[in-house]
Amino acid sequence: MLAPAVPEIIEDDDIGLAIDARTESLPALRELGPPDLVHLVKQSTKAGAKQTGVYHHVTGVDASSSASLAAYVNTLTFNPVDKTHKVVSGLYCCYNAFSHLDMRVEVKIPGSVESYCVDERGDRRVATDSLWLETFLCAVLRAYSYADDGSGDTIKKIIGVRRFNPVTSTEQEHRFFEAAEKLFFSGRQLGSDPEIQIPNVVSNHLTAGLLKYIKTTGRYASGINLFEKLRTRDVEVSSLLARVLLEGDEEIEAVRLLHDSLQDVPMDYALLDCQASFCQSKGEGGLALELAKQGVTAAPSEFSTWAKLAEVYVDLEQWDLALLTLNSCPMFSYQDKDSPRMPEPSRVLLPILPESALDEIDEGQPRQGEPFDQVHVSLRKLQAATYQGTFLKAYSLLTRIVASIGWDALLKTRSQVFVMEEEYRSERQHSVTPKTQTSKNASTIALSGTPNGHPDAEKPAETEEDESDEESPVDDEKTLAESSTTAPTVNGGGSSENESAEMKAERSMEKPVPTIAAEEVKSGGDDADASSSSYPGFQNKRLCERWLDNLFMVLYEDLRIYTIWRTEMGQYRQQQMQYKKSAAEWEVLGDLAERLHHTNEALEAYQQCLNIRFSPKAMRGILRMYEKKGDTRNILACLIRLITWQYRWYSEFSPELFYSIRKLIEEEGAVKVRSIVQSTNLPQPVLDLTHEYCQVCVAFRSNGTDA
CATH class of the missing domain: 1.25.40.10 (Tetratricopeptide repeat domain)
Incomplete structure (x- = not known):
């Protein structure tokens, strides 16, 4: 496949700082390790000129031996963009996560190749064949695990990473x-x-x-x-x-x-x-x-x-029972993938590969020094957009429920299942009877398949409360209403239309009142068991985990902002006025609508974003929706642009985009897919990038490639 351009992160004065930083970070690595580091020393072709250090990161290079890594370094010795410097040495660093060693290959140009490995203390060791086998496998796993899904989120996390198909x-x-x-x-x-x-x-x-x-x-x-x-x-x-x-x-x-x-x-x-x-x-x-x-x-x-x-x-x-079971989920802190921690560079060069140049992608992008899009504070504060790991999966289940039954029904179910703060305090004031322990717990409730462990029960039973960290937000109750109608983003100004949209959103949605915190029940003279016979109202209820209580507040905010947005849109259309947002705001709104399972509204927001300028995240969102509809031509139109954008940022490989191409070929046949790609009115070099993805399917003899 066509190799992407080579980014250069430049060290003008202290050559080798990036290598030192990598060595210092080795003891802190807990996952597969960061992308490989390639450090070059360049020297001006003029006599007596000083040397400069440049580096970039890379994934997907064959790391089966020192020779294969040295071969990669040799590909960098000729740079058509920079003819005033020559490469005099190179160092390739590739992490072995099995043995917690950084495998290194030093190349002198012209001259020798030396390989060794560095342990977590910074000491050198001998690089054996068994260590190279482990390193090769880690390199392939990193290429898949750390690849971008097409949305650009991963690419934007680390600057200057070349990504190859391993x-x-x-x-x-x-x-x-x-x-x-x-x-x-x-x-x-x-x-x-x-x-x-x-x-x-x-x-x-x-x-x-x-x-x-x-x-x-x-x-x-x-x-x-x-x-x-x-x-x-x-x-x-x-x-x-x-x-x-x-x-x-x-x-x-x-x-x-x-x-x-x-x-x-x-x-x-x-x-x-x-x-x-x-x-x-x-x-x-x-x-x-x-x-x-x-x-x-x-x-x-x-x-x-x-x-x-x-x-x-x-x-x-x-x-x-779904809420009770969700409440019982053990939640784990999210640990992100290992990423390089590099010192501040002197300069950064991000060249564009001529074959990946596409006006549609470049037009409208903010240039260096220009301010980024303004995003309204209400959109920046949407916490659900930051969820990952167990919290993301738990939130996705909660949004599935609210999409099925609506906000009011979800709140009603919540109040039937969990002990609410207000009712706990009210009940406690009227009871002085000593409390007795109950044997019910989260597992028996969820596994019995009935709310309180009995087949004829109508309400979920309460169980032993679990410890939690977060405090419960306290707010006044608001009137009940259907939440399945619409929702928000807030306009920057203080117009009457905006105010009325917010007021409508507030009136149409009840804010979730807090449940009682387990730590509150246990504090002072309170007994932790809120389900005892002394509180008959709590016989069929249990304490809500703080993290789940917080998810309800986050979901409320998502729905509130969504409702304001849709209300505003309706008002502007009635008045035949244009509803304006920045590209970044439309992107956030599309993500919000998609998160809440409002497919058409998400598609509309993503398209509005793309009308202003190209956004890989918006295009990826549109691709997902076209894939659900089975719209082959539009799927390929999205893929061509996403593949081109990936190449623009030094990535020749995205597993998710490759999967989309493969499934299309499987369903439509390679000949038809190639024909549709070729028939689009885009530069031939751009189309060739997509053809190269198709060619990998041919190499793997995927279904549909023999036609």
Whole structure:
């Protein structure tokens, strides 16, 4: 594929500061490690000129040996943009997350190549073949894990990163799978996604990378072959094999495997989760429910098992039990991927590859020194947009509920399930009877499938309260109203239209009153058990976790802002006036609408953003919606522009965009896809970038490429 341009982060005075900073950061690395660092020393072609240090980051380079890394450095010795300097040396740094070593290759130009590794203390060690095998596998996993999804969010986090596709042929795939097979049972050493509390044989960064690769490329036969071999050594691998079989349309084999494996390990939560997901996909909610309950019993400390049970309750429209189960989820602090911590550079050069130049992308972008878009404070403060990990998944479940039943019904269910602050204080004032403990707890409620553990119960039961950190916000109650109508973004000015929209939003939505905090119940002379017989009103209620109480407030703010926006839009249209927002504000509004499952409104906002200037996030949002509709031409129109933008910022590879291309080829055939791409009225070099993605599908012999 066409190599992207080379960004340069320049050290004019202290050459090597970036290398020192990387060495100092090694003890703090906890995940797969940061992108590879490539540091060059350049010297002016004029006699006696001083040297300059330049560097960039990279993922996806073949790290199987010192020779392959040295070869990459050699590709940088000729720079058509800079003919006044020559490269005199280069250092390539690639992190080995298995052994916690930074593998380094020093290249003297012209001259020698030296390889070694640096440990967390900064001491040098010998680079062995086994260490290079580990490094090669880590490099492939980083390329997939740290790739951009097309929205540009990942690209914008770290400046100057070249991203390559680490596996572009069946030969490279064979080497990747061979390394994965040899190191598979060491995978837990790499850590896991933030939703997993304890990495294990089937839940870690290695297995996540393998599954992502197989799904992205559609190489199901290769994946099945790999996991079948590994399954002979550990039956737990069956859950991974079953997932690949299901994705590869081998349902009968997958069901047989799940059945047989659960005979051997009946309490393997990964197998139970896989089977529950399959039953969900077939509309068998009852079967999925029993399996999800078993999953919670098998792994009660894992977020994923509780989240699956809550998801099944949402599918079954058992909203009270869904909230109770959600309240029982163990929440984990989000740990972001390792990223480089570099000193402030002297200068930064970000060249544009001529083949990725497209006026549509460049026009309207703020130039260097120009102010960025103004974003109204109400939009900047939307906390839900920052959620990641377990909190993002929990919030997504909450938005599914509110999209199904509306805000009022959600608040009503919440007050039936949880002890509210006002009613607790009122009840407590009228009771002096000593309290007795109850045996009900979160697990028995959620797993019994009934609100209070009894089949004839109508209201959810209360359980032991859980500790929590966040304080509950206290606000006056407002009138009840339907929330499923509309919602906000606030106009910058103080116009009467804006004020009336806000007033309408306030009147149409009840703000959630706080639940009683567990720490308040326990404080002073209070007993922690709010469900005892001395408080008959709380017999069927439990204490709400502070984090979940906060999610309700965050959801309220999302809905309030959405409602204001839609109300304002309606008012402006009635008056035949133009409703103006900045491109960044339209992008936030599109994200907000999509988060709340308002697809048409999200599409409208994203298109308004793109009318002002190109935004990869808005284009990615539109792509998702066209994919739901199966609109081939518009899908490809989005993909061409996103692929071009990625190349513009030094990325030749996005797994999500590659997956979209592959699925289109599978459904429409490669010939038709190529024809539609070629028929668009865009520069040929830009179209060639998309053709290169298609060519990788041909190399992998994807379905639809033989036509």
